[in-house]
Amino acid sequence: MxxxxxxxxxxxxxxxxxxxxxxxxxxxxxxxxxxxxxxxxxxxxxxxxxxxxxxxxxxxxxxxxxxSRSPRRVIAMGIMRAAEYPYVLGILRGLRDIYGPVRVLVYEDAWREAQDLLSGRIQLAMVPALTALVANRLGGGRVQIIGGGSGGGMGVVRGTGGSGHAVVRTSNTELCAERLGLDGPRSYFGGPGDILGALVSGKVHEGVLWEPYLSMASASGLRVEQCEIEHCCLLSANSGVADQYGKISRIAAAAISSARSADLQAYAKLVDLPVQLVESSVRGYSFHEAPDVAYLERMLDAARRALLPGSSVRDAVVA
Missing domain, CATH: 1.10.10.10 (Winged helix-like DNA-binding domain superfamily/Winged helix DNA-binding domain)
Known part of the structure; x- marks a missing residue:
């Protein structure tokens, strides 16, 4: 439409x-x-x-x-379950002006979201910066970063027992773990709720989480240390909508510029999180109307170490 x-x-x-x-x-x-x-x-x-x-x-x-067998173009957008994107409501309004109905899928696993973006199941997504870079390389350019997003809102939670640390695979949580030099072994979980559960139960000693799960961990009495991530999630697209990149980028920039005045109650309903928790934890994020290419280039060395930690060979080789 x-x-x-x-x-x-x-x-x-x-x-x-x-x-x-x-x-x-x-x-x-x-x-x-x-x-x-x-x-x-x-x-x-x-x-x-x-x-x-x-x-x-x-x-x-x-x-x-x-x-319709000959449908007008209808798209889907993915977001992570987080307090991070109150401005996404404005992006969706702008997208509906272009396409008509826009489906929204909410994810907890960043790599699953990236896979859906690569396959074309979704055409746009707020994807962790590290994940988007990997998807671009593996997909031969089918996924590209076309807009800004959010920063901050991530940290390490320290439990009272267990050993090693927990992350979500191929996401900024691995970058945070690498930057802070967390002790191994590294365990991979399907989402922040699973990581928080592992911390509370003593299965792991440390876990990397984002808001509002950091606030939930702090409220549970666990220690929290912030991880400075300038770019958390950025607007990324499947190249199938390349003809509209410019217009979509402008829509996103305008929405992000008004993030502080977004309707948090409507956003909390969209991501199925308690509105009070979103209202308190969204303050942990910064908002950026465009990606900082220089920052992304500076993080590459840490990103390589995060994606291929010291345990990679022994994890992969079973012969």
Whole structure:
């Protein structure tokens, strides 16, 4: 959809998301998934059909809705579950002016997010800087950093027992661990909640976390040390939307410039985090309208060590 019509609303976007995920769905199935009456859903299906993003047909008295076989361009955006991106609401509004409905996927594993960006399952994402650089190299340029993002908001949590440290693989958490010289062995977890659980249970002695999980750890009585990361996540894109890079970058810069006035309640709902926790922990972040290329170049040596720590060979070789 070239522009978002003024009448489109959140229910339209939710309905489209169900259809995009499910393929072909009946009116009853969409009603159940959306929690709205079939009459309401029917009116919204007619609107989406008129916009050309879905097809509606009747088979044996059953109304079926499916993604259009010749759809107008609809995109998906990934973000990490963090207090980091209150400005993403502004980015989404701008993207809807270009594309119409935009699906949002929330991740806890940075590398999984990067894989989806590489494959084209999502077209845009707020990706940790280290992860984005790796994805660019492995994907032959299919992933590129096209905008700014956030900095700070990351640190090391020290537990009362255990040994070694915990990180999320191929992310800035590994860069932080390398910078602070954390004792091995290094253990890899699927997300910040798993790391926090391992710290509390004494499975590891140290873990690298981001906000609001740092604040949660501190509230649990664990010691926290900040890790100075100038660029945490940056706006990255699949090259399939390269024709809109300039416009998307400008949208992002404008949204980031207004980050301090963003609607934190709406953002907390988007990432499924308590609003009070987001309000208190977002102060740990700085916001940058454009990526600092010089900083990214300075971090390369530490990034190489982070990606291939001393244990890499023994972890990889089983012969």
């Amino acid at each position: 070239p522009r978002r019509p003024s009448g489109i609303n959140d229910l339209d976007l939710a309905i489209y998301g169900h259809i995009a995920e499910g393929g072909e769905l009946t009116l009853s199935e969409i009603s159940r998934l959306s929690g709205r009456s079939k009459g309401v859903i029917f009116r919204h299906l007619r609107k989406l059909s008129a916009l050309g993003v879905i097809e509606v047909r009747e088979v044996g008295g059953v109304l079926l809705a499916s993604p």
